[in-house]
Amino acid sequence: MPDIALLGFILAAIVIGYFLGWRDQKRRRIDSSGQLSKDYFVGLNYLINEQTDEAIDVFIKALDINNDTVDTYLALGSLFSKRGEVEKSIRVHQDLLARPSLTSTQSFQVQLALALNYSSAGLLDRAESILIDLSRQNHELRDQALQQLLRVYEQEREWAKAVDVAERLRRTRGDQYAIILAHYYCEQCQIALNQNDRVAARRLIRQAFSRDKNSVRASLLLGQMEFDEGDHREAIKVLQRISLQDISFMPLSLPLLEKSFEHTGSLRGLGAYLDRCLNERPGTAITIAMTRLLIRESRESQAIDFLTAQLDCHPTLRGLNELIGLRRQFQGDLPDNILGLIHRLTNRILEFKPVFSCGRCGFSGKEMHWQCPRCHHWGTVKPIQGFEGE
Numbered sequence: 001m002p003d004i005a006l007l008g009f010i011l012a013a014i015v016i017g018y019f020l021g022w023r024d025q026k027r028r029r030i031d032s033s034g035q036l037s038k039d040y041f042v043g044l045n046y047l048i049n050e051q052t053d054e055a056i057d058v059f060i061k062a063l064d065i066n067n068d069t070v071d072t073y074l075a076l077g078s079l080f081s082k083r084g085e086v087e088k089s090i091r092v093h094q095d096l097l098a099r100p101s102l103t104s105t106q107s108f109q110v111q112l113a114l115a116l117n118y119s120s121a122g123l124l125d126r127a128e129s130i131l132i133d134l135s136r137q138n139h140e141l142r143d144q145a146l147q148q149l150l151r152v153y154e155q156e157r158e159w160a161k162a163v164d165v166a167e168r169l170r171r172t173r174g175d176q177y178a179i180i181l182a183h184y185y186c187e188q189c190q191i192a193l194n195q196n197d198r199v200a201a202r203r204l205i206r207q208a209f210s211r212d213k214n215s216v217r218a219s220l221l222l223g224q225m226e227f228d229e230g231d232h233r234e235a236i237k238v239l240q241r242i243s244l245q246d247i248s249f250m251p252l253s254l255p256l257l258e259k260s261f262e263h264t265g266s267l268r269g270l271g272a273y274l275d276r277c278l279n280e281r282p283g284t285a286i287t288i289a290m291t292r293l294l295i296r297e298s299r300e301s302q303a304i305d306f307l308t309a310q311l312d313c314h315p316t317l318r319g320l321n322e323l324i325g326l327r328r329q330f331q332g333d334l335p336d337n338i339l340g341l342i343h344r345l346t347n348r349i350l351e352f353k354p355v356f357s358c359g360r361c362g363f364s365g366k367e368m369h370w371q372c373p374r375c376h377h378w379g380t381v382k383p384i385q386g387f388e389g390e
């Protein structure tokens with residue numbers, strides 16, 4: 001309902017804007033004024049009856065679009081788009097574009113809005129062609145066109161084209177696009193790996209690091225490549241770098257790191273590394289990895305003591321779940337049925353808990369996304385911290 005009120009407000013603004021413009025030029029318009037005001041009342045009548053389609057038709061046909069009303073029409077188009085009424089929004093913008101009186105900035109703005117309409121309607125080719133055209137113009141709003149074009153290429157997963165556009169934006173906007181570029185190179189690297197093109201994959205990893213030397217994702221990809229090619233020591237070296245790049249992503253590297261250390265037969269090295277990471281930032285994944293390492297060395301009671309101590313100062317659901325499992329397995333010093341019940345419960349809770357969340361928009365889910373599916377930012381989705389997370 002507030003949308004209807006806002007819509008009414010916007011249409012009223014269009015009408016007022018029209019009459020202000022009209023008053024200044026009424027000498028020239030006197031002949032058609034009777035017709036215009038009749039249309040205005042017809043439109044108003046439609047609006048009162050919430051027949052917005054008809055109301056827009058009448059208003060757009062009847063009212064002059066002048067410099068006072070273009071912004072209001074743009075607001076109207078954006079309101080329709082927000083309400084999910086993309087077709088109406090497209091019509092408003094197309095009608096605006098057909099007016100010869102637009103200034104170059106107004107025309108640019110309307111085309112941007114129209115491209116956004118096409119994108120949200122899934123007509124990506126149309127959006128792309130408008131945006132390419134706009135991005136070639138030497139206009140102060142050109143970066144906005146490039147940013148929208150980037151979103152189109154991301155939706156199409158056209159990473160090479162996205163790289164070209166992001167490189168242009170990096171020149172004017174700097175670092176934030178360097179980080180995005182590293183993700184684009186990683187996307188391309190993943191495709192190369194799927195096609196078993198290891199030469200291209202390595203080149204793309206180098207390009208990712210050249211844009212963002214702290215790219216955790218590039219380190220994970222490179223670590224996996226070294227592992228697959230049998231160079232476990234190099235894999236360890238690459239994966240350990242992640243704790244320096246962004247330690248909150250470190251849990252992602254653990255499964256591969258554990259396997260790599262296993263291959264080299266140096267579990268002591270793994271212990272030392274986990275110890276260093278725990279000192280820097282206590283976390284459940286690292287604690288559990290350490291606990292399992294102790295159990296592998298047949299030091300069960302030490303493992304349970306260690307886990308209990310960690311949980312004392314850093315309690316997490318997942319840690320508790322692990323502890324209960326270990327006590328049942330190795331000590332069984334609580335009635336088994338109660339432990340079993342608690343264990344089933346914690347398992348069940350964990351089953352439905354999101355594991356990753358976006359620091360920007362709050363999106364959460366069980367799968368890792370390098371690009372947040374909701375706000376589309378890159379590298380903002382991370383393992384959840386706190387009692388229910390890491």
Ligand SMILES: [Zn+2]
Binds near residue numbers: 358360361376
């Ligand atoms: Zn997000």
